[in-house]
Amino acid sequence: xxxxxxxxxxxRDGEQSPGVSLNVEEKxxxxxxxARLRVDVIEAGxxxxxxxxxxxxxxxxxxxxxxxxxxxxxxxxxDIDRAWEALKEAESPRIxxxxxxxxxxxKHKLRMTREEVLEAVAWGVARAKKYCSxxxxxxxxxxxxxxxxxxxxxEVAIGAGATVVNVPDTVGYATPGEFGRFIATLRxxxxxxxxxxxxxxxxxxxxLALANSLAAIENGAEQVEATVNGIGERAGNTPLExxxxxxxxxxxxxxxxxxxxxxxxxxxSRLVERLTGMPxxxxxxxVVKNAFLHESGIHQDxxxxxxxxxxxxxxxxxxxxxxxxxxxxxxxxxxxxKRLEELGFKxxxxxxxxxxxxxxxxxDRKKEITDRDLEAIVEHEVKQVPxxxxxxxxxxxxxxxxxxxxxxxxxxxxxxxxxxxxxxxPVDAVFKAIDKVTGIPVVLQSYHVGAVTGxxxxxxxxxxxxxxxxxxxxxxxxxxxxMEASARAYLNAINKLVYEMELVPPDExxxxxxxxxxxD
Numbered sequence: 363x364x365x366x367x368x369x370x371x372x373x374r375d376g377e378q379s380p381g382v383s384l385n386v387e388e389k390x391x392x393x394x395x396x397a398r399l400r401v402d403v404i405e406a407g408x409x410x411x412x413x414x415x416x417x418x419x420x421x422x423x424x425x426x427x428x429x430x431x432x433x434x435x436x437x438x439x440x441d442i443d444r445a446w447e448a449l450k451e452a453e454s455p456r457i458x459x460x461x462x463x464x465x466x467x468x469k470h471k472l473r474m475t476r477e478e479v480l481e482a483v484a485w486g487v488a489r490a491k492k493y494c495s496x497x498x499x500x501x502x503x504x505x506x507x508x509x510x511x512x513x514x515x516x517e518v519a520i521g522a523g524a525t526v527v528n529v530p531d532t533v534g535y536a537t538p539g540e541f542g543r544f545i546a547t548l549r550x551x552x553x554x555x556x557x558x559x560x561x562x563x564x565x566x567x568x569x570l571a572l573a574n575s576l577a578a579i580e581n582g583a584e585q586v587e588a589t590v591n592g593i594g595e596r597a598g599n600t601p602l603e604x605x606x607x608x609x610x611x612x613x614x615x616x617x618x619x620x621x622x623x624x625x626x627x628x629x630x631s632r633l634v635e636r637l638t639g640m641p642x643x644x645x646x647x648x649v650v651k652n653a654f655l656h657e658s659g660i661h662q663d664x665x666x667x668x669x670x671x672x673x674x675x676x677x678x679x680x681x682x683x684x685x686x687x688x689x690x691x692x693x694x695x696x697x698x699x700k701r702l703e704e705l706g707f708k709x710x711x712x713x714x715x716x717x718x719x720x721x722x723x724x725x726d727r728k729k730e731i732t733d734r735d736l737e738a739i740v741e742h743e744v745k746q747v748p749x750x751x752x753x754x755x756x757x758x759x760x761x762x763x764x765x766x767x768x769x770x771x772x773x774x775x776x777x778x779x780x781x782x783x784x785x786x787x788p789v790d791a792v793f794k795a796i797d798k799v800t801g802i803p804v805v806l807q808s809y810h811v812g813a814v815t816g817x818x819x820x821x822x823x824x825x826x827x828x829x830x831x832x833x834x835x836x837x838x839x840x841x842x843x844x845m846e847a848s849a850r851a852y853l854n855a856i857n858k859l860v861y862e863m864e865l866v867p868p869d870e871x872x873x874x875x876x877x878x879x880x881x882d
Contacts, residue, residue, distance in 0.1 A: 397429055
């Protein structure tokens with residue numbers, strides 16, 4: 363059995379998904395879960411991109427133990443120095459440097475000759491190596507690069523001290539047969555490649571990222587760069603959970619294994635879905651419950667007789683567990699704590715108090731509380747930034763022949779403030795009333811409402827994205843009342859905005875650099 367190293371780039375390439383913006387605490391929360399998942403490498407971010415990205419990488423490097431912590435850097439002095447400044451307290455740091463190598467990028471983006479690129483690679487890897495023994499090098503747009511030139515570039519990087527060489531299909535152009543031959547050719551032609559770990563980074567523009575990564579593994583790749591739920595630039599990246607479970611389920615064919623704790627896969631997927639505000643489609647492989655539901659009578663009969671007739675993966679393997687405990691308004695704190703622990707949540711006493719309070723509120727309005735409801739309570743109500751603005755009450759007057767009007771009572775650091783507003787609809791009226799209370803002129807970019815579970819008493823789950831000062835903040839809220847969930851989500855986004863502004867020094871708030879962080 364051959365080990366495949368899992369390089370997770372959810373916090374770097376994944377966060378480059380349009381509309382995704384994570385704060386330091388959210389990135390730390392994901393990093394902690396990735397450590398529990400036991401990925402080999404966490405690419406924590408691109409430190410030069412902004413003060414916020416730098417602080418997130420530094421916080422992860424300081425706290426997370428176990429995985430290698432990587433930071434991305436262009437082959438530029440400021441980038442590499444900044445990356446090391448963020449990474450230097452990591453238990454196992456890695457600087458990941460990149461430069462484009464395809465003629466398209468050399469001509470239109472870099473405006474450099476091939477010889478200039480070769481010199482830059484030698485200099486950049488060597489500079490990173492002075493700081494850090496573990497250096498990864500990526501030739502951006504490797505698949506569309508001239509093979510002879512690409513081989514020379516990789517040889518120069520290896521000669522300069524790179525420990526990992528990563529060859530990306532940056533625009534998702536390859537097909538599996540081509541990419542497999544591409545990897546095989548590099549292994550045959552690049553002198554010294556046996557001394558380093560060969561990695562791949564595939565994008566999903568043609569829906570082939572996973573297939574190309576598997577083709578690379580068949581041809582000798584030892585590391586795959588992936589993201590949770592496959593999020594990332596444009597159509598995304600290789601989905602980590604699918605890669606891991608293919609190798610787990612078909613070890614007979616691939617003869618490979620990873621060190622991933624598969625029972626943490628579902629929880630990791632849900633966490634990333636919640637914090638990024640990117641819903642996972644219902645027919646997504648591995649991590650949605652539809653993957654384990656059977657409607658056809660023939661399928662149901664087969665599964666009841668023998669699970670393996672129609673299920674090639676036991677849901678428990680990825681952490682989807684069933685419980686015989688039914689929770690309702692008469693359930694106690696101990697039962698709630700036990701079920702939350704079974705679901706993988708480790709809460710402090712203060713967090714458990716908050717969860718129990720919200721659980722009781724919900725149980726008074728809903729007959730039976732499901733696991734998904736509990737997950738939503740913890741994810742949307744408990745593990746959140748401090749509430750400067752907290753919803754006290756909400757009154758709405760609406761109809762199809764009257765002007766919708768909302769009155770809100772918001773506690774600001776404990777003191778109640780009330781405002782009313784009219785709107786084009788009830789949600790618009792609620793948000794305008796909240797704007798009057800907060801005095802913060804945010805712009806609503808998107809509004810999404812869904813049901814956590816089925817039934818007439820289903821919990822509504824609202825996700826909003828608001829923009830302020832060029833930055834997007836994601837808010838979430840739940841309630842059996844969709845208007846209340848909307849108000850909670852909007853306030854959650856504003857509380858995140860306020861929290862982040864308080865963390866960032868005034869002189870750095872406008873100094874974030876706008877970079878094309880594509881990398882690979």
